[in-house]
Amino acid sequence: MLSEERKLLISSYIDGEATPGESALVRQLLETSKSARDYFQGQLWIARRVRQTLHSDPPAKGFDKTDVLREIFSRPQVSPATSTTSYRRRPLWGAMALAAAIALWVGLSAIYPRHLEVGGTWKDQEIASVPTHKALLASGVESRVNRNPDPKMPSNPLPYADLAIAGSPRVNEPLNHSGNDLEQRLSKEVGSLAEGDPAPNHSGILAFPIGPSQTLKRVDLVLPNVFKAKGLDPDLLSDWELNGILRLDLPTYQENEATKRLIATLKAEGCSTYLDPLVEEKIRRNIPVGPVVIVVQGLDLTRVCRVVQGTTKTGNAKTPTNQPTSVFDEVIVGNLSARELEAIPGILAPNTLRPRPFRKANEPENLQKLSKSNSQFGAFATIASASALRIPGMVNSRRVGGETAFDSAKAPVVLNIVPLR
Amino acid sequence: MVSANQPQEDDQALVTASALGDTLAASRLVEKYYDRLYNSIHKILDNHEDAKDATQEAFLQVFRAVHKFQNRCQFYTWIYKIALNCAFNLRRNNKKHHPQVDQRLPLQNTERVDPNLFNQPEESAEFLDEIGRVRKGLQLLGSDYRDVLVLKEVEEMDYQTISEILDIPIGTVRSRLHRARQELRWILEQWEARQSQKLEGGSHGQN
Numbered sequence: 001m002l003s004e005e006r007k008l009l010i011s012s013y014i015d016g017e018a019t020p021g022e023s024a025l026v027r028q029l030l031e032t033s034k035s036a037r038d039y040f041q042g043q044l045w046i047a048r049r050v051r052q053t054l055h056s057d058p059p060a061k062g063f064d065k066t067d068v069l070r071e072i073f074s075r076p077q078v079s080p081a082t083s084t085t086s087y088r089r090r091p092l093w094g095a096m097a098l099a100a101a102i103a104l105w106v107g108l109s110a111i112y113p114r115h116l117e118v119g120g121t122w123k124d125q126e127i128a129s130v131p132t133h134k135a136l137l138a139s140g141v142e143s144r145v146n147r148n149p150d151p152k153m154p155s156n157p158l159p160y161a162d163l164a165i166a167g168s169p170r171v172n173e174p175l176n177h178s179g180n181d182l183e184q185r186l187s188k189e190v191g192s193l194a195e196g197d198p199a200p201n202h203s204g205i206l207a208f209p210i211g212p213s214q215t216l217k218r219v220d221l222v223l224p225n226v227f228k229a230k231g232l233d234p235d236l237l238s239d240w241e242l243n244g245i246l247r248l249d250l251p252t253y254q255e256n257e258a259t260k261r262l263i264a265t266l267k268a269e270g271c272s273t274y275l276d277p278l279v280e281e282k283i284r285r286n287i288p289v290g291p292v293v294i295v296v297q298g299l300d301l302t303r304v305c306r307v308v309q310g311t312t313k314t315g316n317a318k319t320p321t322n323q324p325t326s327v328f329d330e331v332i333v334g335n336l337s338a339r340e341l342e343a344i345p346g347i348l349a350p351n352t353l354r355p356r357p358f359r360k361a362n363e364p365e366n367l368q369k370l371s372k373s374n375s376q377f378g379a380f381a382t383i384a385s386a387s388a389l390r391i392p393g394m395v396n397s398r399r400v401g402g403e404t405a406f407d408s409a410k411a412p413v414v415l416n417i418v419p420l421r
Numbered sequence: 422m423v424s425a426n427q428p429q430e431d432d433q434a435l436v437t438a439s440a441l442g443d444t445l446a447a448s449r450l451v452e453k454y455y456d457r458l459y460n461s462i463h464k465i466l467d468n469h470e471d472a473k474d475a476t477q478e479a480f481l482q483v484f485r486a487v488h489k490f491q492n493r494c495q496f497y498t499w500i501y502k503i504a505l506n507c508a509f510n511l512r513r514n515n516k517k518h519h520p521q522v523d524q525r526l527p528l529q530n531t532e533r534v535d536p537n538l539f540n541q542p543e544e545s546a547e548f549l550d551e552i553g554r555v556r557k558g559l560q561l562l563g564s565d566y567r568d569v570l571v572l573k574e575v576e577e578m579d580y581q582t583i584s585e586i587l588d589i590p591i592g593t594v595r596s597r598l599h600r601a602r603q604e605l606r607w608i609l610e611q612w613e614a615r616q617s618q619k620l621e622g623g624s625h626g627q628n
Contacts, residue, residue, distance in 0.1 A: 007599060042606055043599075
């Protein structure tokens with residue numbers, strides 16, 4: 001009669017979970033004990049039958065994923081605490097949450113009436129919402145450009161370079177209205193740099209705070225042929241059409257080796273630098289700035305690609321040719337058409353980055369899905385794929401001089417190439 | 422199957438893109454894992470609506486917290502764990518509101534499953550083929566046993582992963598699996614013995 005302990009041992013052996021010592025013991029038992037052999041056969045028999053049964057079950061129900069996706073993405077975001085609630089009962093919770101929110105709003109309005117204007121809008125509205133690009137363009141780019149001409153660069157390669165500065169919450173409001181303590185403190189510290197003063201060293205990179213902090217560091221390379229789709233005014237963009245626009249959104253910009261390398265690369269590519277004076281001052285004083293958007297314009301696509309790749313064509317002693325200079329920990333390329341993929345040679349090899357085909361691709365339904373997948377889902381490349389393609393610069397921070405970029409937040413710096421159609 | 426060969430790289434890219442607000446990447450994850458997750462959860466809950474709810478809830482929770490995904494485990498393991506929790510919550514709610522629905526109460530160590538539980542004429546095990554009997558036998562097992570069996574045999578998870586997902590010690594995983602198989606074997610043997618008795622009785626009668 002086998003002990004319970006030995007039965008458990010045999011069971012683990014069947015599951016491939018026994019240690020080498022236990023396996024040896026089981027094999028010895030099987031050789032010497034008939035009851036062990038019987039038990040082993042019995043367990044093996046049942047394990048196989050269960051496996052066959054469960055795997056032979058057809059998919060319990062096929063779904064149209066469109067409905068599922070709509071269901072998932074259209075649902076209100078509820079707190080995890082309510083996650084145990086069945087959806088069939090969720091509308092009740094939604095109504096209760098709405099009622100609670102209204103009650104809270106009414107209560108707060110009664111307590112803090114001074115924060116509301118007559119029309120009921122928040123005075124410091126910019127805190128609550130990030131202005132859209134369209135709104136930024138509509139809100140005084142021209143006046144800003146005219147008011148703040150750059151005498152050093154009459155043939156400004158960035159005709160709407162001040163777009164970024166116009167987007168700063170501080171442009172149309174006094175600093176003490178920004179609601180940002182750091183901004184207020186720094187405005188006192190910087191002191192001499194009054195709002196609207198021309199930037200002392202204009203030359204190509206725009207940096208400005210854009211609103212609420214983001215949780216991920218994100219770098220967007222916006223391709224010119226899809227730029228219009230961002231909803232920007234086509235007239236204003238006409239000059240941008242021929243240029244690559246590199247936009248970097250970083251929740252924290254800190255001057256470290258990685259960012260120095262990036263900026264050195266940009267400069268080596270002929271970018272000039274435009275820095276908002278306050279941001280420049282913060283960077284100079286090594287005060288973390290964020291969120292920050294860096295817009296680089298005036299590069300053709302090939303040069304943008306070189307920047308993204310982190311290599312320079314015109315290398316010098318500081319940034320030699322083909323030395324990795326990228327600050328990106330990860331590269332994601334999504335939703336690009338074949339034409340767009342071809343437009344960024346060296347970053348991607350389109351044939352290797354096609355979406356994984358469906359298992360039974362020759363079936364009409366799946367062919368349709370596959371076609372949809374190619375157009376909608378595009379291709380995704382990770383840093384690993386890029387490394388496999390031997391693309392210089394597409395390396396993680398460990399390979400960039402052993403220093404971790406942006407290690408203050410411990411989040412990866414992600415390059416996301418997204419044509420926003 | 423959760424194995425080391427899983428195309429985790431692709432998942433990481435999709436997860437990161439989803440965290441960045443790319444709904445197409447999120448859609449791709451749904452496309453990729455929805456059926457598999459649903460089918461596995463369906464085997465645990467044995468109910469279409471509940472399995473669908475649990476699966477959708479899992480995806481909803483995942484996309485709500487996708488920026489927190491640390492790549493410490495595979496994406497599927499992560500979402501599976503969430504889906505399983507949703508399934509368990511639904512099962513608890515169902516038991517609370519409809520205690521008669523689930524006859525498969527957890528067994529004590531000394532108890533045995535009653536193979537006559539499904540002895541109504543239309544459910545009689547004798548009329549089922551082998552696969553049908555095993556399926557019915559699985560339904561008779563206590564939920565604790567069936568869960569580990571599904572994780573092991575459907576998802577082909579190792580003890581460690583099962584232990585993490587169910588939040589129980591590895592030793593418990595091992596013993597539950599062992600006992601689940603023992604119970605199922607005993608049930609099937611009972612039914613088969615009864616069937617052969619009937620067949621013998623029938624053949625004697627004919628003779």
